[in-house]
Amino acid sequence: MNQAGIGSQNYPGVGGLFCLALAAAGVAALHAGIEARDLNADGPTYLLSALSSGGLALIEPGRMTVQFLQQSLSFAGYLLGVTDLLTLGRLLTFGMQGWPVLLTGLCWFALPRNEKTWILGPLLNIAVVIPAASFQGIGEGMIASCLMWLLFFLVEFDSPGRFRLLAAIALAGACFTLHEAAFPFLFGIALLAGARAREARGFRRMCFILVALLAIAAAIHLLYLVIYPRDAINRGAFLFSLFSDAWVAITPEGAGVNLPAFAGLAIGLCLLLVHFPVHRSEEQRQRLLLRASWWSIGFFAVVAGLFLAAPEWVTISHTFHAARGLPIMATMVMAGAIHLLRRSGKAPDRLAPIPIRAVLVAIIPMHLVMQTVLTTQWASYRHDLSDLIATRNGIIAADTASAILDPQHTYLRGALVAAWSIQPLSIVLAPEGRVRSIVDARPNIAWKPYRLDDPATLPLCTRGLDWSPYLTALRYAGADPKAGCLAGSLAAVRIPRAF
DSSP states (O other): OOOTTTOOTTSOOHHHHHHHHHHHHHHHHHHHHHTTGGGSTTHHHHHHHHHTTTTOOOOOTTOHHHHHHHTHHHHHHHHTTOOOHHHHHHHHHHHHHHHHHHHHHHHHHHSOGGGGGGGHHHHHIIIIIGGGTOSSTTOHHHHHHHHHHHHHHHHHSOOOOHHHHHHHHHHHHHGGGSOGGGHHHHHHHHHHHHHHHHHOOHHHHHHHHHHHHHHHHHHHHHHHHHHSOSSGGGTTOHHHHHHSSSSEEEETTEEEEOHHHHHHHHHHHHHHHTTOOTTSOHHHHHHHHHHHHHHHHHHHHHHHHHHHHOHHHHOOHHHHHHGGGHHHHHHHHHHHHHHHHHHTTOOGGGGSOHHHHHHHHHHHHHHHHHHHHHHHHHHHHHHHHHHHHHSOOEEEOHHHHHHHHOTTOOHHHHHHHHSTTHHHHHHHTOGGGBOOEEEOOOTTOSOOSOOTTOGGGSOTTOTTOBOHHHHHHTTOTTOOTTTTHHHHHHHHHOOOOOO
8 A cells, every 4th residue: 555645654553542542531531620621511410419419410310320430539529528519520520531531441451462453443432432522511422332342342352251251241230221322232232142152151151141131121221211211302302312413513502513523524434445435446445545534634633723723613512412422323333343344354453554543643632632622611611600600699690691701702602601501500610619699591591400589499408508698699588598408409400301
C-alpha cells in the first residue's frame, strides 16, 4: 500500500493508541470532575433527590446498575458525612466520567494475550463514540456500553481460569438493570454463551449455561421496560430517541449539528473503506482509504479550531443529549462485527492499517480539545450563575437571568439558561448551602421540577442546605424548612426522561 504522506511504521499500534485514548479520556474526566460538569441536565436533580433520600437516587428501574456506579463516589461522600453540595457534585461527575475510563481499561485484561488487537472496539468507543454524548448529565449509555464490552469479551474469547467465568456471571446478572436499549445485545450474549456451552465441559459448561440464562432473563426484563416504561410518555419514543437528532438536532430553541458525531461518522467511513466497495481492487480501496483519511484529518482540525475559536456557537448542548443512544448502538454493531470477523478468520491487524491509525491519532487530541472547551465553558457558566444567586433574594425570573447570564444570546448559554435544570442547579450552587434565591425556568417550558413559590414542592430535606433565607424572602418566615420534606423528595424524583 502506498502510504506516502500519511506516515510510516512510526505510527503506534492499536495497543499504543488504546493507551493514548485512555490517557486523553482520563485527563478530560479529571478536568470535568474538578469543575462538576455533570451538574448539567438531570445531574443536579438526581443529586438533590439522592441527598433527600439516603444518598442514592436509583430512579430509572431499567438502569439501576449504571446509576449506582454513577452515584457511587457521591454516595461514598454522603456516607462519610460530606455536606457541601458542590463537592458532592464533583464526586458525582468523577463517577459519571471516570467509570467509562476504568471499565474500558479493564477490557484490555479481559482479552487473551494473543488477542489484544481486538481492543479496537473499546478503543473506538472511548475515543470516538462516547465523546459525542459525554456533555450530558446522567447519560447512562456511556457506562452501559463499557459494561457491554467487558461482558462481550469475557464470553467471546476463550481463556483459561475460573475468575473470568465468575466475572461473566456477575456481569450478566448486573445487566438485568443495565439499560433498556441493551436488550438486543443481551439476546445476542445469550446465543453466544449457549454456543460456548455446547463446546465446553464440566464447570465451564455450567458457567456458560448460567450466563445464557441470566442474559435471556435480563433481555426480557429490559424489553418489558421498553414496552412498559416508568413514564407512559416514553412509550413509542424508544427508537425515535436512539436514531433521531443524533447528527442534526432541531428544537424550538434552535438547531445544531453534532460535530463530534460527524467526526465519528468519518472514522466509520474509513473503517468501511478497508474492505468496501468489494468490486474495487485492493489497490483502489487503498487509494480511497488514503484520500478519506486525509479528508477526515482535515475535518478534525477544522472542528477543533471551531471549538477553540467560537465555542459558544458550536457547542450545542441538545445535540449531545440527542446522541445519548449512540454508545449502546455502536457497541452492539461493533461487537457483532468482531464476532463475525473472528468466525470468518479475519486477522484484527487488517482492521487498523496505518491510515486508520493516523485518523485515530488525529481524532483523540481533537476530542480532548473539545472536552476541555466544554468543561471550560461550563465552568464559566457555573461561576456566573453562582454569582447571580448569591446576590439576589427569592425567585429570579427567567428573563432576568437570561439577560445577565446570556447577554450575547449564544447557543450554549442560551440552552443552559433555558433548560428546566437551572432550577435544581441554582439550589445546588447555593453559597455555603444557604439558599437565598432560585432561578426559575422559562414560563413556556413543558416541565419544571419545582413550583418555586410553593415550599411543599421543594427538596427541603436535602442535607447540607439551609432554606431559611429563601423562605423568609417568600414571606414564610418562621416556617419549618422540613415541613415539605417528603413532598419535595417525591416531586424531585419524578423526572420524565426519554430513552
